[in-house]
Each structure stands twice: as C-alpha cells, then as structure tokens.
Amino acid sequence: xxxxxxxxxxxxxxxxxxxxxxxxxxxxxxxxxxxxxxxxxxxxxxxxxxxxxxxxxxxxxxxxxxxxxxxxxxxxxxxxxxxxxxxxxxxxxxxxxxxxxxxxxxxxxxxxxxx
Amino acid sequence: xxxxxxxxxxxxxxxxxxxxxxxxxxxxxxxxxxxxxxxxxxxxxxxxxxxxxxxxxxxxxxxxxxxxxxxxxxxxxxxxxxxxxxxxxxxxxxxxxxxxxxxxxxxxxxxxx
Numbered sequence: 001x002x003x004x005x006x007x008x009x010x011x012x013x014x015x016x017x018x019x020x021x022x023x024x025x026x027x028x029x030x031x032x033x034x035x036x037x038x039x040x041x042x043x044x045x046x047x048x049x050x051x052x053x054x055x056x057x058x059x060x061x062x063x064x065x066x067x068x069x070x071x072x073x074x075x076x077x078x079x080x081x082x083x084x085x086x087x088x089x090x091x092x093x094x095x096x097x098x099x100x101x102x103x104x105x106x107x108x109x110x111x112x113x114x115x
Numbered sequence: 116x117x118x119x120x121x122x123x124x125x126x127x128x129x130x131x132x133x134x135x136x137x138x139x140x141x142x143x144x145x146x147x148x149x150x151x152x153x154x155x156x157x158x159x160x161x162x163x164x165x166x167x168x169x170x171x172x173x174x175x176x177x178x179x180x181x182x183x184x185x186x187x188x189x190x191x192x193x194x195x196x197x198x199x200x201x202x203x204x205x206x207x208x209x210x211x212x213x214x215x216x217x218x219x220x221x222x223x224x225x226x227x228x
Contacts, residue, residue, distance in 0.1 A: 004158075031214065043159075043201060043218040056215060090159065094214050102147055102205045102214045106159040 003027050006091045006107035013081060014115055020077045021110045023091030030096035031055070032074035033104065034066060037088040046089075049074050050096055078112075086114045117142050119204050121219035128192050129227050136187040136222045138176075138202030148178055148185040149203040149216070159201070162187075172196070192226045199223050 006023045013019055025032060033056075034046040048056035049068045063079045078085060091107040094100060118141040128134045140146060150162040163171045165178040165185060176187045185202060202219040 033214070041199060041221045041223075043221070045216065048214070092159075102149060102164070102203075102216060103161050104151075104159075104214060104216065108158050 003105050004091055004093055004107040006110050008110060009108065010111050012113045012115065015081055015083060017081050018077070018079045019081060019112070020075055021089055022073070022075045023107060024073050025093040025105070026072065027093055027105060029093035030071055031094050031101070032068065033092040034074065034076050035090040035092060037090060037109070039087070081114045083114050086112055117204050117206060117217040119202050119217050119219035121202055121222050123222050124220065125223050127225045127227060130194055131191050134189050134192040134196070134224065136200050136224065138185045138187065138219055140183050140185065140204045142204055142206060144206050147205045150176055150187050151201045151203055153199040155198070194226045194228055197224055197226045
C-alpha cells in the first residue's frame with residue numbers, strides 16, 4: 001500500500017540516451033511534484049502538476065519533460081541524458097490547497113546515474 | 116524570492132546531549148516553515164510545521180520572525196535521531212497552485228553513542 005511509488009529505483013545509463021521515471025500516488029492528492037536531489041543532497045523543485053495541469057516549471061532544461069496522464073500519475077522523461085543529470089529524483093504529492101498543500105508525501109526516490 | 120539557509124552541513128553530538136539545527140529564511144511575506152527528515156534508507160517525511168506548535172519525537176521549533184529563524188531543538192538527542200534534516204519554507208499557498216516549498220541545503224545529524 002505504498003502511498004507514492006516511483007520506478008525504477010535505480011537507473012544506470014549512457015550519455016545521450018533517453019529515459020523515463022514513473023510515479024504514481026494512491027492518496028487521492030491533486031498535486032504532484034518532481035524534486036531533484038544532487039550529490040550534495042541539495043533538494044530542488046523541478047515541476048509541479050495540479051490535476052494534470054503544469055503549475056510550476058523551474059529553470060529546468062527542456063530535455064526534461066513531465067507528463068501527467070491523470071492526477072494520480074506524473075512521469076518524468078529525460079532526453080539526451082548528460083553527466084550532470086546524475087542525481088536522485090523524488091516524486092511527491094500533496095493536497096491542492098489549504099494547510100495540507102505543504103505537507104508533501106515523498107516517494108522513495110529514483111537514483112539516476114549517467115555514465 | 117524565498118530562500119532557506121542551513122549553515123551546518125554536518126552536526127555531530129553525543130547521545131543525551133542537547134541538539135540544535137539552525138535554519139534561517141528570507142521571505143518578504145508571511146512564511147510557513149517546516150522541518151522534513153530523511154532517516155537512512157527511508158523516505159523524506161514531514162517532521163513538524165510551525166503552525167502546529169507541537170513537539171514531535173521530542174523535537175520543537177519556534178518561528179522567530181525578528182531573527183527570521185526556525186531552529187530545530189531537542190534537549191536530549193538519541194541515536195535514532197541520526198538523519199538528514201531539511202528546513203523548508205512556503206509562502207501562503209494559492210488556491211490552485213499546491214505547494215511551493217523551498218528547501219534548505221540540509222543538515223546531516225549524527226548522534227554518537
């Protein structure tokens with residue numbers, strides 16, 4: 001009964017490849033997020049979607065394209081992978097508004113290694 | 116712009132000693148502050164939030180608007196408190212925008228036996 005699940009947990013790939021990370025939540029939340037945690041453990045928001053609508057798009061290269069087929073899923077597709085993309089990517093979800101909007105439930109993370 | 120600073124990347128204390136993890140923020144409006152924690156091999160999770168004014172696992176944090184700080188404190192640290200702690204800030208959420216949490220760089224707390 002994992003609340004926020006992301007796959008794969010580990011991903012090792014070559015530079016230039018295209019890869020996807022999937023995320024699903026069963027909490028009934030309206031809003032989902034992608035965060036990037038770099039090698040120094042710095043956590044930074046990349047995107048947020050509210051009921052399939054893009055809300056936040058931080059200064060992320062357009063090689064990163066989120067896709068939300070429905071409000072329970074938010075996938076991250078990365079084109080032309082670069083060495084600097086190596087990181088742990090966290091999916092999260094929350095309520096859309098009110099006091100619960102800032103209480104994020106995180107997935108376990110997907111560690112991407114680009115060789 | 117929102118900004119959160121955690122000046123200590125690493126913090127090491129002995130079991131039973133008091134611990135304080137520092138957090139300072141920069142925000143022009145009325146912020147909401149949080150502490151999130153990531154234990155080894157576990158997910159990042161909410162520890163506490165300033166509006167709740169509660170103690171979780173013996174930890175407390177008081178929002179000091181004058182000093183723009185939200186330090187996390189525990190009088191007697193336990194080994195199981197060893198984890199990565201992130202301070203986070205959000206401006207008041209808009210009706211349709213979900214959250215815009217800005218995280219600090221994190222403090223790795225190690226409690227030694």
